[in-house]
Amino acid sequence: MDKTTAWxxxxxxxxxxxxxRLICCxxxxxxxxxxxxxxxxxxxxxxxxxxxxxxxxILVPRLSDAMIVYHRHLSCLFQSxxxxxxxxxxxxxxxxxxxxxxxxxxxxxxVEQIVRELPVRIAQSLTSSLPGDLEIWHDYISxxxxxxxxxxxxxxxxxxxxxxxxxxxxxLADINTKDVRSMREGSSAQERCRGISNLCNSxxxxxxxxxxELTQSCRLRAMLQDFSLVADDTNYQSFLKEIEARWTAExxxxxxxxxxxxxxxxxxxxxxxxxxxxxxARDLNLNGIRIxxxxxxxxxxxxxxxNHRDFFHAMLGLLKSNLTEAQLSRxxxxxxxxxxxxxxxxxxxxxxxxxxxSAQKVFPKAEVKKFGYLDIRxxxxxxxxxxxxxxxxxxxxIYPTIQAKCLGTIQFIKQVKWLQEGxxxxxxxxxxxxxxYTGLDAREFATTxxxxxxxxxxxxxxxxxxxxxxxxxxxxxxxxxxxxxxKDSNSIATEICATLGLCDRSLGGGHGGSVFPPPEYxxxxxxxxxxxxxxxxxxxxxxxxxxxxxxLIAPFRPASELKGAMAYRVPGLKFSYSTAGSAGFILKExxxxxxxxWGLPTCQCPKIQEVEVALEDLPVPQPNNFQYGxxxxxxPGKQ
Numbered sequence: 134m135d136k137t138t139a140w141x142x143x144x145x146x147x148x149x150x151x152x153x154r155l156i157c158c159x160x161x162x163x164x165x166x167x168x169x170x171x172x173x174x175x176x177x178x179x180x181x182x183x184x185x186x187x188x189x190x191i192l193v194p195r196l197s198d199a200m201i202v203y204h205r206h207l208s209c210l211f212q213s214x215x216x217x218x219x220x221x222x223x224x225x226x227x228x229x230x231x232x233x234x235x236x237x238x239x240x241x242x243x244v245e246q247i248v249r250e251l252p253v254r255i256a257q258s259l260t261s262s263l264p265g266d267l268e269i270w271h272d273y274i275s276x277x278x279x280x281x282x283x284x285x286x287x288x289x290x291x292x293x294x295x296x297x298x299x300x301x302x303x304x305l306a307d308i309n310t311k312d313v314r315s316m317r318e319g320s321s322a323q324e325r326c327r328g329i330s331n332l333c334n335s336x337x338x339x340x341x342x343x344x345x346e347l348t349q350s351c352r353l354r355a356m357l358q359d360f361s362l363v364a365d366d367t368n369y370q371s372f373l374k375e376i377e378a379r380w381t382a383e384x385x386x387x388x389x390x391x392x393x394x395x396x397x398x399x400x401x402x403x404x405x406x407x408x409x410x411x412x413x414a415r416d417l418n419l420n421g422i423r424i425x426x427x428x429x430x431x432x433x434x435x436x437x438x439x440n441h442r443d444f445f446h447a448m449l450g451l452l453k454s455n456l457t458e459a460q461l462s463r464x465x466x467x468x469x470x471x472x473x474x475x476x477x478x479x480x481x482x483x484x485x486x487x488x489x490x491s492a493q494k495v496f497p498k499a500e501v502k503k504f505g506y507l508d509i510r511x512x513x514x515x516x517x518x519x520x521x522x523x524x525x526x527x528x529x530x531i532y533p534t535i536q537a538k539c540l541g542t543i544q545f546i547k548q549v550k551w552l553q554e555g556x557x558x559x560x561x562x563x564x565x566x567x568x569x570y571t572g573l574d575a576r577e578f579a580t581t582x583x584x585x586x587x588x589x590x591x592x593x594x595x596x597x598x599x600x601x602x603x604x605x606x607x608x609x610x611x612x613x614x615x616x617x618x619x620k621d622s623n624s625i626a627t628e629i630c631a632t633l634g635l636c637d638r639s640l641g642g643g644h645g646g647s648v649f650p651p652p653e654y655x656x657x658x659x660x661x662x663x664x665x666x667x668x669x670x671x672x673x674x675x676x677x678x679x680x681x682x683x684x685l686i687a688p689f690r691p692a693s694e695l696k697g698a699m700a701y702r703v704p705g706l707k708f709s710y711s712t713a714g715s716a717g718f719i720l721k722e723x724x725x726x727x728x729x730x731w732g733l734p735t736c737q738c739p740k741i742q743e744v745e746v747a748l749e750d751l752p753v754p755q756p757n758n759f760q761y762g763x764x765x766x767x768x769p770g771k772q
Contacts, residue, residue, distance in 0.1 A: 155584055
């Protein structure tokens with residue numbers, strides 16, 4: 134096809150719709166300018182009879198077929214038609230031409246071929262795979278890309294379009310059947326792990342739009358590059374969920390935390406955990422639970438975009454917010470702040486637990502690549518499993534005011550050289566530090582070390598100590614530690630940890646479903662959520678009873694600036710990786726200066742206060758444009 138004809142097709146498809154003459158083929162009424170256009174198609178070769186009047190017929194001669202296009206009100210589409218929504222990554226050439234709107238592009242004939250034929254190839258495959266009268270929603274055809282008003286209305290409705298589709302089909306244009314077979318039928322763990330990683334490397338997982346579409350979809354199928362529809366394994370909710378479940382199963386077989394990651398050379402290749410909380414976000418949505426701000430930010434902030442405002446379109450879709458992208462400031466920092474404040478007004482406290490941009494160091498490119506599409510440094514606390522006891526948020530100024538429990542003031546900060554000492558030596562150091570402040574009070578010692586510093590469940594700790602006279606043994610060991618020389622203290626500390634069950638999995642694992650012993654967990658994700666090597670032990674004194682206790686904190690300021698700061702706990706609130714009712718934050722001059730997650734209640738002093746928090750300095754999205762798999766190591770240009 135010559136370039137003039139190719140350009141005419143794109144103009145017709147993306148700019149040729151006469152908005153003032155749109156008629157709904159279902160109800161027969163005009164589609165007004167304030168109503169959302171639903172533009173779907175079927176293919177002529179499908180041979181379904183008794184069609185309603187179509188809006189147009191688009192010939193596809195190279196495939197000996199044609200698209201029969203229908204216009205409806207979006208509400209009429211939902212009422213009348215089973216349709217399949219196609220989730221896919223735009224071809225770079227198509228995205229470039231759509232963005233530039235220029236007929237001078239040398240590849241315009243190829244772009245025309247892709248836009249005209251790709252949706253039909255997908256539809257032809259679905260015709261042979263899925264029975265019945267089905268139409269297709271594909272944004273190459275269904276969205277008038279160059280008619281701003283129509284496109285804007287459709288973009289706002291994307292969550293609903295995918296949420297109400299009969300099925301969403303994820304078209305994985307860079308995945309072949311060999312990778313699926315390797316994951317499912319590989320003869321060795323190495324082959325199965327590499328198959329899983331190859332699937333994760335798909336560009337489909339890299340985009341903000343596809344991530345949002347996945348979380349909104351009730352039913353999911355996957356289509357490969359040869360247009361074959363992947364048969365779902367009935368043991369899993371969907372093929373995409375199967376990827377995560379099989380990776381978990383392979384890890385459990387190894388029993389060592391990083392073996393599978395080393396096999397696939399994580400960093401050059403992706404694994405499911407690097408894709409972010411896709412599945413938990415989708416589960417929340419399907420169960421009618423609002424996705425929290427922290428989760429939405431974590432899911433989208435590292436994903437790729439064509440237009441920087443796409444991040445906000447996708448985020449507001451995930452949040453099911455009453456805001457629209459057009460209502461937000463053009464300044465990204467101000468826009469993030471606006472969305473966070475709106476979430477707080479709706480009872481979502483996760484913005485208060487975000488690590489500020491100023492507290493995050495600039496990572497080298499290799500480090501960024503290692504994280505994949507998971508913004509693990511900003512939130513990473515998992516699901517909100519219990520809501521705050523006092524959910525009301527006031528705005529007496531530009532900043533939110535909440536009710537929280539004042540734990541007291543920070544008297545001192547103790548830091549450990551975590552990286553130098555390693556998990557085992559750090560455990561001995563924390564054992565001796567805890568003893569300095571609890572003395573021979575065995576119960577308070579066990580609570581501080583096991584629960585506040587190592588995230589173990591309090592009930593399991595004392596159930597463990599109630600057996601085999603362990604509480605008495607612990608007391609005797611503490612007495613020995615009290616009188617021990619420096620030389621003997623390390624060996625006694627090791628004995629104490631064994632009695633407590635901290636050296637292995639005797640306590641059943643910490644919060645968040647960790648399968649690793651406490652020292653290894655604190656050296657892994659427990660370290661991440663406390664800012665890794667910057668994590669510290671804070672000594673906090675209650676202003677009523679003057680009792681001092683220790684908690685593990687993630688400091689957002691240098692230790693020298695934290696003395697005198699106030700610590701506040703949010704009663705009732707629980708995340709996957711926090712203990713119940715033990716998450717809170719540190720304020721100095723109203724500004725966020727740290728967070729803590731395992732600050733188990735200490736004294737019973739009544740200390741509920743109204744606290745104003747200067748919420749600012751929220752992190753902005755930083756897309757990860759690395760490519761993984763066969764193109765690992767390259768940083769592509771903007772697409």
